Amino acid sequence: MEEINIKPQDGLKEMETEGDSGHASDASDEVLEYAKNVESVELEPYETDIVWQNVAKFVIIHALFFYGATYLPSMSLNMWIFMLISTQISGLGITMGAHRLWAHKTYKAKLPLRIFLTFANSLAGQNSIYIWSRDHRTHHKCSEKMGDPHNAKRGFFFAHMGWLMVRKHPEVTRAGKTVNMTDLENDKLVMLQHKYYITSFLLCGFVIPTVLPYLLWGECLYTAYFMAIFRYVITLHVTWLVNSAAHFFGYKPYDKTIGPTENMLVSLLAMGEGFHNYHHTFPYDYSTSEWGYTFNTTSRIIDAMASIGQAYDLRTASKATIEARSVRTGLPELTAIYQKKAL
Numbered sequence: 057m058e059e060i061n062i063k064p065q066d067g068l069k070e071m072e073t074e075g076d077s078g079h080a081s082d083a084s085d086e087v088l089e090y091a092k093n094v095e096s097v098e099l100e101p102y103e104t105d106i107v108w109q110n111v112a113k114f115v116i117i118h119a120l121f122f123y124g125a126t127y128l129p130s131m132s133l134n135m136w137i138f139m140l141i142s143t144q145i146s147g148l149g150i151t152m153g154a155h156r157l158w159a160h161k162t163y164k165a166k167l168p169l170r171i172f173l174t175f176a177n178s179l180a181g182q183n184s185i186y187i188w189s190r191d192h193r194t195h196h197k198c199s200e201k202m203g204d205p206h207n208a209k210r211g212f213f214f215a216h217m218g219w220l221m222v223r224k225h226p227e228v229t230r231a232g233k234t235v236n237m238t239d240l241e242n243d244k245l246v247m248l249q250h251k252y253y254i255t256s257f258l259l260c261g262f263v264i265p266t267v268l269p270y271l272l273w274g275e276c277l278y279t280a281y282f283m284a285i286f287r288y289v290i291t292l293h294v295t296w297l298v299n300s301a302a303h304f305f306g307y308k309p310y311d312k313t314i315g316p317t318e319n320m321l322v323s324l325l326a327m328g329e330g331f332h333n334y335h336h337t338f339p340y341d342y343s344t345s346e347w348g349y350t351f352n353t354t355s356r357i358i359d360a361m362a363s364i365g366q367a368y369d370l371r372t373a374s375k376a377t378i379e380a381r382s383v384r385t386g387l388p389e390l391t392a393i394y395q396k397k398a399l
């Protein structure tokens with residue numbers, strides 16, 4: 057058992073094992089036991105059942121996206137700035153909110169920051185925080201096995217977006233039920249967003265981003281509306297790249313026995329979420345990487361929030377833990393620690 061290094065300012069005494077699924081109440085033994093069971097049982101016969109309603113939804117939204125792209129060359133500077141900022145905010149709703157705060161509990165946040173992240177998450181429109189976190193915890197628990205909602209073993213397209221167009225494999229449903237969600241069920245804000253999810257998605261994702269530019273500088277409502285769709289589709293694909301590209305292309309410095317990789321391009325696009333071999337090895341680390349702020353806007357913002365007291369109890373893996381693990385299961389010469397030593 058290795059311990060993790062807790063930042064001096066946070067005062068958190070918890071210890072975690074490296075096999076942690078990232079969920080505060082998941083015992084790693086239970087996770088390993090489950091994984092063994094999944095591998096050994098006969099899987100029930102399953103035929104891919106396409107959900108045509110979802111396929112139609114994606115076709116329409118992409119058609120609107122491409123049409124929206126024709127607005128870009130003639131768009132006002134104000135609208136460009138608004139779109140870039142709102143894209144970053146919706147990205148944070150996933151990376152800093154649903155992923156690092158709620159799914160993995162890598163840090164804690166005060167109410168004002170949680171309210172902001174709930175808004176940002178509704179802007180991103182990738183299902184409620186509750187559902188997103190449940191699917192994501194299931195992904196870590198059964199990574200690249202049949203219980204994984206976006207099992208990369210079923211191909212790049214399936215891991216990217218295909219999984220949202222077919223009925224869930226029964227094993228995914230079964231695995232999802234084994235994930236402990238009581239922490240989020242006790243979180244009033246998370247459950248409020250879950251209860252009114254569709255309203256909050258439509259309001260934060262489309263109504264506000266359409267009306268606000270019109271009220272602020274008289275932007276054409278059509279342009280603002282199509283830019284809301286443009287932002288929505290871009291954020292979807294960037295998030296999906298973490299499940300697809302970062303499970304296919306890149307190095308494995310920390311654990312070469314698993315599928316997830318270190319993918320710099322995905323990190324750059326997804327505000328630091330492409331350090332995926334590190335993240336699957338040390339899911340409790342708020343930074344999802346040992347490279348500091350390199351391609352990691354999310355860590356930068358969590359640290360900024362920590363400096364004003366809105367984020368606290370940031371958890372990280374210690375240098376000794378990272379080194380010991382990469383020597384044992386990975387390629388230590390590719391880690392930041394080794395490269396600093398080699399200088």
Ligand SMILES: [Zn+2]
Pocket residue numbers: 078155159160192196335339
């Ligand atoms: Zn994760």
Ligand SMILES: [Zn+2]
Pocket residue numbers: 195298299303316332336
């Ligand atoms: Zn993954």
